[in-house]
Amino acid sequence: MSTATLSLAVADGDGFLRRLARRPLAIGSAVLLALLTGLAMLAPAIAGVAGIDPNAVDLLARFEPPSAQHWLGTDDIGRDVLMRLLLGGQVSLLVGMAAALASALVGTAIGLAAGYWGGRLDALLMRLTDGVIALPLLPLLIVLAAVDLGKLGIPADWADAQAVSLYRIVLIIALVGWTTVARLVRGAVLSVRTRDFVLAATGQGAGPLRIMALHILPNVASPIIVATTLSVGNVILLESVLSFLGLGIQPPLPSWGNMLTNAQELVTSAPWLAIWPGFLIFVTVIACNLLGDGLQDALDPRASE
């Protein structure tokens, strides 16, 4: 994403950066997200240096308060909370970014096809989009997350592998999350399809794929970037809800959502366990939203005055 933003900034002269500089909240959010992502991606290394195994159970050290050894204390089976937060952040951020990117890819493909070819294909794809938007999102995600992969013919040893809960949640969120980008892209394609530079390229014999990639896509990049930034936050929220309900990322793999699964029972005895993961979700999601909001204003000066 950062390279895309950068190239756009170059293409747009310094207008983009100047407008972004007027949005201190957006810049602060970007810095915060970069910091969080960096820390989370370094989690295994940090755990190695500190000599703390984030999955090591120690039943003699349950619910310990913060100490020099465990900076944020330990959880209900004696695992280090800070290390699990970092590792959980890795999972939550990866899922958020991967699912948002996957949604954006699917949405872009559908929006391009509908807008470029139009006619029956457009009508069909847009009815499909309307249909998906009309669905009750959360119940549907819960059903999709509860589907037994064995019944789909996926071998049991593969279906039970730990990493599968990761791919699965990315997949089901992408399955329902593409609609916003599809509509945006379709609208943008319709507005540039008949412009002179596209007609000129068609006249010179460029094929549809070349026209889409070289002439249309660069012109619809801004709304895609904004929508994807906003959707990272949304996806992290959805992932946390599903994992909290026990349907997303499966323990012992930590995610910010599943670290809160037991929080409701622990709320009287160990409230800090219920506070930290939720706080990090909150901070990450609000940073994504503020960054998306700021990018929107900076990329589309018409929308803000």
Add this chain to the structure above:
Amino acid sequence: MIRYLLDRLVQSAAVLLVMSLVIYSLIGLMPGDPVDLMISADPKMTSADAARLRALYGLDRPLLARYASWLQAALGGEFGYSRLYARPALDALWPALKSTTALVGISFALTLAIALPAGVWAARHPDGPADRAINLLCFAGISLPPFWLAILLILLFAVGLGWLPAGGVPTRGGAGWIDYARHLMLPVATLTLHSAGSYLRFMRASMIETMRQDYIRTALAKGAGARRVLLQHALRNALIPVVTVVALGFGGLFSGALITETMFAWPGMGKLIFDSIMGNDYNLALLTLLFATLLTLVGNLLADLGYAWLDPRISYARREGGA
């Protein structure tokens, strides 16, 4: 108008039919089947018994054949028995719908009562200090994980201060409406805090957009007071897209309270959907999911009709290609 209405009705019915097949197939893909549940309840059952039972209930038939029999029964108003509640699935639905309507109705009214005036107020000076503060608060509300917000509220008001119950509903014949209201407060607060932000931002955006129009400039130039222009000229037009969004949101409300209801043990639609899916209550899960879809479709229909009714510039025939 009648023709447009009929068109949309037929379309919605078609979506509902397609969704019933999709949901039916998905429910079939959930772990286990009704006979597995009987096996786990009766250790003496042999695999031959199980096969015989599957044949008896038609579970060995192909998916489409099973769907066809289900659809036939469903069209006759027969949705089968709920395993968890040990009564017809429909009978389990109505009380849940009533509880949800109380919770969601109050919270929705409160949300709009906060969001719409605050949105108009924020739009008076876009990017001013008040607008920025409100904007930040909106993003905070939108970004709060609803289950975490529920935990924080329970931690503060139920565990810490002990003012309000942490969940559940008053026992029957209990202390009357004051007790009922006390049980509603935390769930309503959770829902309202989470949803007010997006409505507020929408109202604000629509208001700002409207204030840029030429007729507003004309009204101001002719010497109408700022307050009069804001409330009489701008607000009425700015509300049109907001009505659409409100109607769109309305359908999703009934299943949207799923997390809140689960957190506070409020026996509504959302909790019923969640419990029936997690409890392998196939008939009830199917019925509740379908009902949630139906409500969402009704919300969408109302949004479209409201839009067409409020804005005479929309011609019903032209809507086909529109957004």
